Amino acid sequence: MSFLDSSKMWIDTIWSILTAEPLLTIFLVVFFGGSVLLALIVNMIKQYRLKKSGILEVDKMTGKNFEEYLQVLFKSRGYHVKLTPTTGDYGADLILTSKGEKIVVQAKRYKNNVGIKAVQEVVSARSHFSADKCWVITNSYFTNPAKELAGSNSVELINRDQLLSWMLKMNKQ
Structure with a gap:
Protein backbone atom coordinates (compact mmCIF):
# COMPACT_ATOMS: atom_id res chain seq x y z
CA MET A 1 0.00 0.00 0.00
CA LYS A 52 3.37 49.74 23.93
CA SER A 53 6.74 49.16 25.62
CA GLY A 54 8.78 52.24 26.33
CA ILE A 55 12.55 52.58 26.45
CA LEU A 56 12.62 51.72 30.16
CA GLU A 57 10.85 48.41 29.45
CA VAL A 58 13.24 47.78 26.56
CA ASP A 59 16.18 48.31 28.94
CA LYS A 60 14.85 45.46 31.11
CA MET A 61 14.14 43.00 28.28
CA THR A 62 16.10 39.86 27.56
CA GLY A 63 17.95 39.77 24.26
CA LYS A 64 15.27 37.50 22.77
CA ASN A 65 12.46 39.79 23.95
CA PHE A 66 14.30 42.75 22.41
CA GLU A 67 14.43 40.89 19.08
CA GLU A 68 10.68 40.22 19.35
CA TYR A 69 10.12 43.89 20.16
CA LEU A 70 12.08 44.90 17.06
CA GLN A 71 9.97 42.48 15.02
CA VAL A 72 6.83 44.37 16.10
CA LEU A 73 8.52 47.72 15.51
CA PHE A 74 9.61 46.88 11.97
CA LYS A 75 6.26 45.31 11.05
CA SER A 76 4.67 48.62 12.06
CA ARG A 77 7.13 50.34 9.69
CA GLY A 78 5.98 48.15 6.77
CA TYR A 79 8.74 45.54 6.70
CA HIS A 80 8.28 41.82 6.39
CA VAL A 81 10.28 40.49 9.35
CA LYS A 82 11.81 37.08 9.98
CA LEU A 83 13.44 36.22 13.29
CA THR A 84 16.45 33.94 12.93
CA PRO A 85 17.02 30.99 15.28
CA THR A 86 18.51 31.82 18.66
CA THR A 87 21.62 29.77 17.86
CA GLY A 88 23.26 29.43 14.47
CA ASP A 89 21.97 32.78 13.24
CA TYR A 90 25.16 33.60 11.27
CA GLY A 91 25.26 37.05 12.85
CA ALA A 92 21.72 38.20 12.04
CA ASP A 93 18.89 38.32 14.56
CA LEU A 94 16.28 39.64 12.14
CA ILE A 95 15.95 39.68 8.38
CA LEU A 96 13.89 42.55 7.00
CA THR A 97 12.51 42.76 3.50
CA SER A 98 10.70 45.61 1.81
CA LYS A 99 10.32 46.55 -1.84
CA GLY A 100 12.84 43.93 -2.96
CA GLU A 101 15.48 45.05 -0.47
CA LYS A 102 16.90 42.71 2.18
CA ILE A 103 18.40 44.00 5.42
CA VAL A 104 20.06 41.88 8.10
CA VAL A 105 19.89 43.20 11.65
CA GLN A 106 22.05 42.46 14.66
CA ALA A 107 20.12 43.42 17.82
CA LYS A 108 22.03 44.33 20.98
CA ARG A 109 20.10 45.05 24.15
CA TYR A 110 23.01 46.24 26.26
CA LYS A 111 23.70 48.24 29.39
CA ASN A 112 27.11 49.30 28.04
CA ASN A 113 28.22 50.60 24.66
CA VAL A 114 28.28 48.12 21.78
CA GLY A 115 31.70 47.23 20.39
CA ILE A 116 33.16 45.98 17.13
CA LYS A 117 32.05 42.34 17.56
CA ALA A 118 28.45 43.22 16.66
CA VAL A 119 29.64 45.03 13.53
CA GLN A 120 31.81 42.05 12.52
CA GLU A 121 28.89 39.67 13.02
CA VAL A 122 26.44 41.66 10.91
CA VAL A 123 28.99 42.13 8.11
CA SER A 124 29.38 38.37 7.83
CA ALA A 125 25.58 37.98 7.98
CA ARG A 126 25.22 40.38 5.03
CA SER A 127 27.34 38.07 2.89
CA HIS A 128 25.76 34.86 4.20
CA PHE A 129 22.18 36.02 3.58
CA SER A 130 23.02 37.97 0.38
CA ALA A 131 21.54 41.10 1.95
CA ASP A 132 21.61 44.57 0.49
CA LYS A 133 22.19 46.31 3.81
CA CYS A 134 23.12 45.54 7.38
CA TRP A 135 22.24 47.29 10.60
CA VAL A 136 23.18 47.01 14.25
CA ILE A 137 20.46 48.27 16.58
CA THR A 138 20.93 48.89 20.27
CA ASN A 139 19.16 50.45 23.21
CA SER A 140 22.57 51.88 24.11
CA TYR A 141 25.34 53.56 22.09
CA PHE A 142 28.42 52.44 20.14
CA THR A 143 32.13 52.59 20.90
CA ASN A 144 34.35 54.67 18.63
CA PRO A 145 36.05 51.54 17.17
CA ALA A 146 32.58 50.14 16.35
CA LYS A 147 31.66 53.39 14.58
CA GLU A 148 34.93 53.34 12.63
CA LEU A 149 34.53 49.71 11.55
CA ALA A 150 30.88 50.30 10.63
CA GLY A 151 31.90 53.25 8.48
CA SER A 152 34.45 51.25 6.52
CA ASN A 153 31.99 48.36 6.00
CA SER A 154 28.79 50.27 5.15
CA VAL A 155 27.02 49.18 8.33
CA GLU A 156 24.26 51.42 9.62
CA LEU A 157 24.35 51.87 13.39
CA ILE A 158 21.05 52.63 15.10
CA ASN A 159 21.65 53.84 18.65
CA ARG A 160 19.34 54.59 21.56
CA ASP A 161 18.35 58.02 20.23
CA GLN A 162 17.27 56.72 16.80
CA LEU A 163 15.54 53.71 18.37
CA LEU A 164 13.62 55.99 20.72
CA SER A 165 12.54 58.14 17.77
CA TRP A 166 11.21 55.05 15.93
CA MET A 167 9.47 53.87 19.10
CA LEU A 168 7.68 57.20 19.53
CA LYS A 169 6.48 57.11 15.90
CA MET A 170 5.18 53.55 16.36
CA ASN A 171 3.29 54.46 19.52
CA LYS A 172 1.57 57.36 17.73
CA GLN A 173 0.09 54.96 15.18
Missing part, protein backbone atom coordinates in the same frame (compact mmCIF):
# COMPACT_ATOMS: atom_id res chain seq x y z
CA SER A 2 1.41 3.38 -1.00
CA PHE A 3 1.65 6.39 1.29
CA LEU A 4 -1.08 8.13 -0.69
CA ASP A 5 -3.42 5.11 -0.36
CA SER A 6 -2.67 4.89 3.37
CA SER A 7 -3.33 8.62 3.86
CA LYS A 8 -6.60 8.37 1.93
CA MET A 9 -7.66 5.42 4.07
CA TRP A 10 -7.01 7.39 7.28
CA ILE A 11 -8.86 10.42 5.98
CA ASP A 12 -11.82 8.30 4.92
CA THR A 13 -11.92 6.60 8.33
CA ILE A 14 -11.77 9.89 10.24
CA TRP A 15 -14.41 11.41 7.96
CA SER A 16 -16.79 8.49 8.50
CA ILE A 17 -16.39 8.77 12.30
CA LEU A 18 -16.97 12.52 12.26
CA THR A 19 -20.06 12.30 10.05
CA ALA A 20 -21.49 9.43 12.12
CA GLU A 21 -20.88 11.20 15.46
CA PRO A 22 -21.98 14.85 15.21
CA LEU A 23 -21.37 15.49 18.94
CA LEU A 24 -17.78 14.33 18.58
CA THR A 25 -17.41 16.60 15.56
CA ILE A 26 -18.78 19.59 17.49
CA PHE A 27 -16.50 18.82 20.45
CA LEU A 28 -13.41 18.58 18.24
CA VAL A 29 -14.25 21.80 16.37
CA VAL A 30 -14.86 23.69 19.63
CA PHE A 31 -11.79 22.21 21.34
CA PHE A 32 -9.28 22.71 18.52
CA GLY A 33 -10.90 25.89 17.22
CA GLY A 34 -10.90 27.28 20.75
CA SER A 35 -7.25 26.35 21.19
CA VAL A 36 -6.31 28.12 17.98
CA LEU A 37 -8.40 31.15 18.94
CA LEU A 38 -6.82 31.25 22.40
CA ALA A 39 -3.33 31.07 20.87
CA LEU A 40 -4.20 33.93 18.52
CA ILE A 41 -5.55 36.05 21.39
CA VAL A 42 -2.46 35.41 23.53
CA ASN A 43 -0.22 36.35 20.59
CA MET A 44 -2.21 39.54 19.95
CA ILE A 45 -1.90 40.53 23.63
CA LYS A 46 1.85 39.89 23.54
CA GLN A 47 2.21 41.96 20.35
CA TYR A 48 0.16 44.79 21.89
CA ARG A 49 2.26 44.81 25.07
CA LEU A 50 5.49 44.81 23.09
CA LYS A 51 4.24 47.64 20.89
Whole structure:
Protein backbone atom coordinates (compact mmCIF):
# COMPACT_ATOMS: atom_id res chain seq x y z
CA MET A 1 0.00 0.00 0.00
CA SER A 2 1.41 3.38 -1.00
CA PHE A 3 1.65 6.39 1.29
CA LEU A 4 -1.08 8.13 -0.69
CA ASP A 5 -3.42 5.11 -0.36
CA SER A 6 -2.67 4.89 3.37
CA SER A 7 -3.33 8.62 3.86
CA LYS A 8 -6.60 8.37 1.93
CA MET A 9 -7.66 5.42 4.07
CA TRP A 10 -7.01 7.39 7.28
CA ILE A 11 -8.86 10.42 5.98
CA ASP A 12 -11.82 8.30 4.92
CA THR A 13 -11.92 6.60 8.33
CA ILE A 14 -11.77 9.89 10.24
CA TRP A 15 -14.41 11.41 7.96
CA SER A 16 -16.79 8.49 8.50
CA ILE A 17 -16.39 8.77 12.30
CA LEU A 18 -16.97 12.52 12.26
CA THR A 19 -20.06 12.30 10.05
CA ALA A 20 -21.49 9.43 12.12
CA GLU A 21 -20.88 11.20 15.46
CA PRO A 22 -21.98 14.85 15.21
CA LEU A 23 -21.37 15.49 18.94
CA LEU A 24 -17.78 14.33 18.58
CA THR A 25 -17.41 16.60 15.56
CA ILE A 26 -18.78 19.59 17.49
CA PHE A 27 -16.50 18.82 20.45
CA LEU A 28 -13.41 18.58 18.24
CA VAL A 29 -14.25 21.80 16.37
CA VAL A 30 -14.86 23.69 19.63
CA PHE A 31 -11.79 22.21 21.34
CA PHE A 32 -9.28 22.71 18.52
CA GLY A 33 -10.90 25.89 17.22
CA GLY A 34 -10.90 27.28 20.75
CA SER A 35 -7.25 26.35 21.19
CA VAL A 36 -6.31 28.12 17.98
CA LEU A 37 -8.40 31.15 18.94
CA LEU A 38 -6.82 31.25 22.40
CA ALA A 39 -3.33 31.07 20.87
CA LEU A 40 -4.20 33.93 18.52
CA ILE A 41 -5.55 36.05 21.39
CA VAL A 42 -2.46 35.41 23.53
CA ASN A 43 -0.22 36.35 20.59
CA MET A 44 -2.21 39.54 19.95
CA ILE A 45 -1.90 40.53 23.63
CA LYS A 46 1.85 39.89 23.54
CA GLN A 47 2.21 41.96 20.35
CA TYR A 48 0.16 44.79 21.89
CA ARG A 49 2.26 44.81 25.07
CA LEU A 50 5.49 44.81 23.09
CA LYS A 51 4.24 47.64 20.89
CA LYS A 52 3.37 49.74 23.93
CA SER A 53 6.74 49.16 25.62
CA GLY A 54 8.78 52.24 26.33
CA ILE A 55 12.55 52.58 26.45
CA LEU A 56 12.62 51.72 30.16
CA GLU A 57 10.85 48.41 29.45
CA VAL A 58 13.24 47.78 26.56
CA ASP A 59 16.18 48.31 28.94
CA LYS A 60 14.85 45.46 31.11
CA MET A 61 14.14 43.00 28.28
CA THR A 62 16.10 39.86 27.56
CA GLY A 63 17.95 39.77 24.26
CA LYS A 64 15.27 37.50 22.77
CA ASN A 65 12.46 39.79 23.95
CA PHE A 66 14.30 42.75 22.41
CA GLU A 67 14.43 40.89 19.08
CA GLU A 68 10.68 40.22 19.35
CA TYR A 69 10.12 43.89 20.16
CA LEU A 70 12.08 44.90 17.06
CA GLN A 71 9.97 42.48 15.02
CA VAL A 72 6.83 44.37 16.10
CA LEU A 73 8.52 47.72 15.51
CA PHE A 74 9.61 46.88 11.97
CA LYS A 75 6.26 45.31 11.05
CA SER A 76 4.67 48.62 12.06
CA ARG A 77 7.13 50.34 9.69
CA GLY A 78 5.98 48.15 6.77
CA TYR A 79 8.74 45.54 6.70
CA HIS A 80 8.28 41.82 6.39
CA VAL A 81 10.28 40.49 9.35
CA LYS A 82 11.81 37.08 9.98
CA LEU A 83 13.44 36.22 13.29
CA THR A 84 16.45 33.94 12.93
CA PRO A 85 17.02 30.99 15.28
CA THR A 86 18.51 31.82 18.66
CA THR A 87 21.62 29.77 17.86
CA GLY A 88 23.26 29.43 14.47
CA ASP A 89 21.97 32.78 13.24
CA TYR A 90 25.16 33.60 11.27
CA GLY A 91 25.26 37.05 12.85
CA ALA A 92 21.72 38.20 12.04
CA ASP A 93 18.89 38.32 14.56
CA LEU A 94 16.28 39.64 12.14
CA ILE A 95 15.95 39.68 8.38
CA LEU A 96 13.89 42.55 7.00
CA THR A 97 12.51 42.76 3.50
CA SER A 98 10.70 45.61 1.81
CA LYS A 99 10.32 46.55 -1.84
CA GLY A 100 12.84 43.93 -2.96
CA GLU A 101 15.48 45.05 -0.47
CA LYS A 102 16.90 42.71 2.18
CA ILE A 103 18.40 44.00 5.42
CA VAL A 104 20.06 41.88 8.10
CA VAL A 105 19.89 43.20 11.65
CA GLN A 106 22.05 42.46 14.66
CA ALA A 107 20.12 43.42 17.82
CA LYS A 108 22.03 44.33 20.98
CA ARG A 109 20.10 45.05 24.15
CA TYR A 110 23.01 46.24 26.26
CA LYS A 111 23.70 48.24 29.39
CA ASN A 112 27.11 49.30 28.04
CA ASN A 113 28.22 50.60 24.66
CA VAL A 114 28.28 48.12 21.78
CA GLY A 115 31.70 47.23 20.39
CA ILE A 116 33.16 45.98 17.13
CA LYS A 117 32.05 42.34 17.56
CA ALA A 118 28.45 43.22 16.66
CA VAL A 119 29.64 45.03 13.53
CA GLN A 120 31.81 42.05 12.52
CA GLU A 121 28.89 39.67 13.02
CA VAL A 122 26.44 41.66 10.91
CA VAL A 123 28.99 42.13 8.11
CA SER A 124 29.38 38.37 7.83
CA ALA A 125 25.58 37.98 7.98
CA ARG A 126 25.22 40.38 5.03
CA SER A 127 27.34 38.07 2.89
CA HIS A 128 25.76 34.86 4.20
CA PHE A 129 22.18 36.02 3.58
CA SER A 130 23.02 37.97 0.38
CA ALA A 131 21.54 41.10 1.95
CA ASP A 132 21.61 44.57 0.49
CA LYS A 133 22.19 46.31 3.81
CA CYS A 134 23.12 45.54 7.38
CA TRP A 135 22.24 47.29 10.60
CA VAL A 136 23.18 47.01 14.25
CA ILE A 137 20.46 48.27 16.58
CA THR A 138 20.93 48.89 20.27
CA ASN A 139 19.16 50.45 23.21
CA SER A 140 22.57 51.88 24.11
CA TYR A 141 25.34 53.56 22.09
CA PHE A 142 28.42 52.44 20.14
CA THR A 143 32.13 52.59 20.90
CA ASN A 144 34.35 54.67 18.63
CA PRO A 145 36.05 51.54 17.17
CA ALA A 146 32.58 50.14 16.35
CA LYS A 147 31.66 53.39 14.58
CA GLU A 148 34.93 53.34 12.63
CA LEU A 149 34.53 49.71 11.55
CA ALA A 150 30.88 50.30 10.63
CA GLY A 151 31.90 53.25 8.48
CA SER A 152 34.45 51.25 6.52
CA ASN A 153 31.99 48.36 6.00
CA SER A 154 28.79 50.27 5.15
CA VAL A 155 27.02 49.18 8.33
CA GLU A 156 24.26 51.42 9.62
CA LEU A 157 24.35 51.87 13.39
CA ILE A 158 21.05 52.63 15.10
CA ASN A 159 21.65 53.84 18.65
CA ARG A 160 19.34 54.59 21.56
CA ASP A 161 18.35 58.02 20.23
CA GLN A 162 17.27 56.72 16.80
CA LEU A 163 15.54 53.71 18.37
CA LEU A 164 13.62 55.99 20.72
CA SER A 165 12.54 58.14 17.77
CA TRP A 166 11.21 55.05 15.93
CA MET A 167 9.47 53.87 19.10
CA LEU A 168 7.68 57.20 19.53
CA LYS A 169 6.48 57.11 15.90
CA MET A 170 5.18 53.55 16.36
CA ASN A 171 3.29 54.46 19.52
CA LYS A 172 1.57 57.36 17.73
CA GLN A 173 0.09 54.96 15.18
